Amino acid sequence: MMKCKKCGERASIKMTQHNMALCQEHFLDWLPQHTQRTIEKFRMFTPDDKVLVAVSGGKDSLALWDVLLGLGYRTDGIYIDLGITDPQSGLPYSAKSKKYSLQFAEQHNLNLHIVDMKQEYGETITEINHRVRHGRQKPCSICGLVKRHILNEVTREGGYPVLVTGHNLDDEAATLFGNTLTWTVDLLQRQAPLLPAMSGFARKAKPFCKLYERETAAYALMRNIAYVYEECPFAGGARTIQHKKLLNQLEKRSPGTKMQFYGNFLKAREELFAVERQPILPEEHCPVCGQPTHSGQLCAFCRLVGKM
Ligand code: Q46
Ligand code: ZN
Numbered sequence: 001m002m003k004c005k006k007c008g009e010r011a012s013i014k015m016t017q018h019n020m021a022l023c024q025e026h027f028l029d030w031l032p033q034h035t036q037r038t039i040e041k042f043r044m045f046t047p048d049d050k051v052l053v054a055v056s057g058g059k060d061s062l063a064l065w066d067v068l069l070g071l072g073y074r075t076d077g078i079y080i081d082l083g084i085t086d087p088q089s090g091l092p093y094s095a096k097s098k099k100y101s102l103q104f105a106e107q108h109n110l111n112l113h114i115v116d117m118k119q120e121y122g123e124t125i126t127e128i129n130h131r132v133r134h135g136r137q138k139p140c141s142i143c144g145l146v147k148r149h150i151l152n153e154v155t156r157e158g159g160y161p162v163l164v165t166g167h168n169l170d171d172e173a174a175t176l177f178g179n180t181l182t183w184t185v186d187l188l189q190r191q192a193p194l195l196p197a198m199s200g201f202a203r204k205a206k207p208f209c210k211l212y213e214r215e216t217a218a219y220a221l222m223r224n225i226a227y228v229y230e231e232c233p234f235a236g237g238a239r240t241i242q243h244k245k246l247l248n249q250l251e252k253r254s255p256g257t258k259m260q261f262y263g264n265f266l267k268a269r270e271e272l273f274a275v276e277r278q279p280i281l282p283e284e285h286c287p288v289c290g291q292p293t294h295s296g297q298l299c300a301f302c303r304l305v306g307k308m
């Protein structure tokens with residue numbers, strides 16, 4: 001029987017990469033403490049800040065919201081209803097994830113901003129994808145652009161000092177893997193646990209960036225958080241998922257690989273991208289929405305929705 005490192009009772013989770021097993025009670029203490037250390041280490045925010053949590057209805061973002069509440073942070077949530085439905089099964093993915101996000105906010109008496117793509121901009125992500133690309137490609141790049149734009153807008157207009165997202169270590173390691181394979185330097189430069197506010201971009205933080213996905217999933221399960229189990233219907237086959245699989249194989253053979261890969265990148269990053277090599281960010285602003293743009297013309301988001 002595997003025993004809890006803290007109390008010697010039967011362990012509920014074994015974390016080989018930390019050389020540690022914990023019972024449910026001690027795991028539910030450990031994970032928020034680990035998150036708090038990450039928040040402090042990267043100076044993400046303080047208890048005086050009102051934090052905006054980007055909520056997708058999935059396990060990571062809801063677990064993060066739960067942890068921040070438990071740690072005593074003041075929080076609001078933001079959910080974007082992208083209007084995504086599975087083209088094959090007809091599963092109303094967005095409707096389902098919205099239900100869980102609302103349910104969590106109501107249970108804890110929290111304020112959740114909801115931006116509805118159809119209501120606000122007249123088209124869902126699936127519809128925009130059909131109009132722009134005749135539905136031949138996945139809508140992920142359009143979706144990513146829309147999400148970044150709306151999250152930035154709500155954070156800045158709501159006067160929130162920081163936006164937090166539920167990205168975990170598996171997400172970060174997979175993104176890093178992809179960006180390293182192609183040596184996309186500007187993306188590597190911007191991959192950080194904390195991005196300070198600059199040139200019209202809101203401050204962004206990832207308090208779960210050092211936690212494995214199986215740890216955040218275990219937390220959600222142990223805390224009985226109801227979340228949408230299904231992945232977005234467009235997620236399957238995405239390159240990030242392939243990279244996650246590869247990294248999991250490496251992790252299985254040598255536990256701690258993902259932690260080391262990402263952790264050592266963060267250390268190297270400080271040297272590689274010293275202050276003088278900071279990216280030149282756009283100083284110009286979109287004449288319609290006021291968000292940063294390189295061209296001084298309409299930003300990519302306004303060009304996209306302007307056609308609706
Ligand atoms: S929600 Fe949007 Fe993701 Fe779905 S369409 Fe692609 S980007 S996979 S995180
Ligand atoms: Zn214990």
Ligand code: ZN
Pocket residue numbers: 286287288289290291298299300301302303
């Ligand atoms: Zn714009």
